[in-house]
Amino acid sequence: MIPRLLISALGLAASLWVVTSTAQTLVLVSIDGFRWDYLDWPESSRMKQIAAQGTRVVKLRTVYPSKTFPGHLSLATGLRPTGHGVVDNYFCRTDRPDCYSMGSGRKDPSWLAGTPLWTLVEQQGGRASTFFWPESDAAFSDLLPTDYRAFDGRTPHRERVRQAIEWLALPDGDRPDLVTLYFSAVDSASHTYGPEAPQTREAIADIDRQVAALWSAIDDMNRRDDADIHLMLVSDHGMAEVAPELFIDTNTLPRPKGFKRVNGSTRVTYYQRDPTADIESLAAALDAQSKGRYRRLSAADLAERHFEDHPAVGDLIIETDPPRVFRRGGGKNADLRGMHGYPATVEDMAAFLVAVGPRFESDQVIAEAHQLDVYPVVASLLKLTVPDGIVSDGGHLKRALRGD
Numbered sequence: 535m536i537p538r539l540l541i542s543a544l545g546l547a548a549s550l551w552v553v554t555s556t557a558q559t560l561v562l563v564s565i566d567g568f569r570w571d572y573l574d575w576p577e578s579s580r581m582k583q584i585a586a587q588g589t590r591v592v593k594l595r596t597v598y599p600s601k602t603f604p605g606h607l608s609l610a611t612g613l614r615p616t617g618h619g620v621v622d623n624y625f626c627r628t629d630r631p632d633c634y635s636m637g638s639g640r641k642d643p644s645w646l647a648g649t650p651l652w653t654l655v656e657q658q659g660g661r662a663s664t665f666f667w668p669e670s671d672a673a674f675s676d677l678l679p680t681d682y683r684a685f686d687g688r689t690p691h692r693e694r695v696r697q698a699i700e701w702l703a704l705p706d707g708d709r710p711d712l713v714t715l716y717f718s719a720v721d722s723a724s725h726t727y728g729p730e731a732p733q734t735r736e737a738i739a740d741i742d743r744q745v746a747a748l749w750s751a752i753d754d755m756n757r758r759d760d761a762d763i764h765l766m767l768v769s770d771h772g773m774a775e776v777a778p779e780l781f782i783d784t785n786t787l788p789r790p791k792g793f794k795r796v797n798g799s800t801r802v803t804y805y806q807r808d809p810t811a812d813i814e815s816l817a818a819a820l821d822a823q824s825k826g827r828y829r830r831l832s833a834a835d836l837a838e839r840h841f842e843d844h845p846a847v848g849d850l851i852i853e854t855d856p857p858r859v860f861r862r863g864g865g866k867n868a869d870l871r872g873m874h875g876y877p878a879t880v881e882d883m884a885a886f887l888v889a890v891g892p893r894f895e896s897d898q899v900i901a902e903a904h905q906l907d908v909y910p911v912v913a914s915l916l917k918l919t920v921p922d923g924i925v926s927d928g929g930h931l932k933r934a935l936r937g938d
């Protein structure tokens with residue numbers, strides 16, 4: 535019990551404390567293609583130690599399709615791909631003649647919808663600093679983060695971490711509320727060499743060192759400067775081993791006049807460009823050629839994956855399962871050993887999440903959460919009001935936040 539007199543004497547101090555205690559900061563780090571089980575590999579030993587100080591989500595379920603741009607934007611906006619508009623890394627729309635490819639939003643933000651976390655922070659008076667995140671250099675609602683970098687995959691990892699630490703070391707009033715970092719090396723190595731390859735393990739070990747250096751700096755600032763800086767590690771999807779001898783050569787698939795055909799590696803989408811083009815005979819031709827290698831997605835399949843009611847969905851989609859992929863020329867050049875993009879029911883597609891810092895529960899393991907849970911939980915941590923239309927209320931990930 536605290537005596538009543540002491541409480542009133544502390545009134546002023548308490549209200550000041552309330553003001554400073556709202557200065558929560560989150561460093562959101564994406565490790566592209568970091569499959570859910572990689573955290574248990576010896577190459578991730580430092581990250582695993584960090585996870586033990588916070589909350590680990592063992593399997594972070596992905597949106598459909600489990601691709602880089604859709605996934606990152608769903609993490610950032612709390613919306614499904616048909617909500618934020620980026621339904622694949624490359625796609626077209628039935629209501630416009632041009633097509634989207636990774637990063638198109640920078641030149642033409644009309645591809646994009648929703649309010650990513652960095653925009654939400656800026657709209658509500660905070661500061662966001664992004665050292666890469668897909669489309670974080672695009673103007674959402676005519677707004678860019680205070681600090682951002684145009685994507686350049688060659689930027690050394692150490693430089694990214696150094697800049698993040700520099701931003702975090704700014705005095706309390708200037709310190710960003712949100713910092714994002716992005717690493718693609720694990721994804722690249724596992725696409726080329728396979729998820730279990732030594733090159734992939736090397737890439738994981740390098741990221742493990744980068745994250746350890748970052749957390750060590752954050753931990754120091756939290757102790758020394760009484761800062762409230764949090765770290766969230768997340769990935770956009772996992773990775774499945776694929777077999778080049780089973781690849782489906784897209785040159786062998788029908789390409790009738792009046793349709794635009796787009797290869798998304800795990801699926802092929804047909805957009806009907808000419809309203810008189812015969813979609814029934816295209817469907818029949820595809821079915822006849824399938825021989826169990828792929829399936830044509832029904833309206834029910836698409837509804838189950840919340841992939842409908844959007845002009846980018848397309849008119850006809852065929853999809854395959856690992857270890858198959860669609861590739862022009864088939865498996866002739868065996869330089870592709872890993873792929874993602876398959877439905878979330880493929881266990882290898884699951885991503886991971888680790889949340890650590892003063893407001894996150896320590897020593898906690900949550901078996902499963904969803905990418906769409908990230909947005910409301912981060913908003914709650916940073917005391918941001920979420921916009922309408924957010925899909926999740928935080929789901930199981932809400933347990934990551936400490937109760938007040």
Ligand SMILES: [Zn+2]
Pocket residue numbers: 566567601602603721770771
């Ligand atoms: Zn990715």
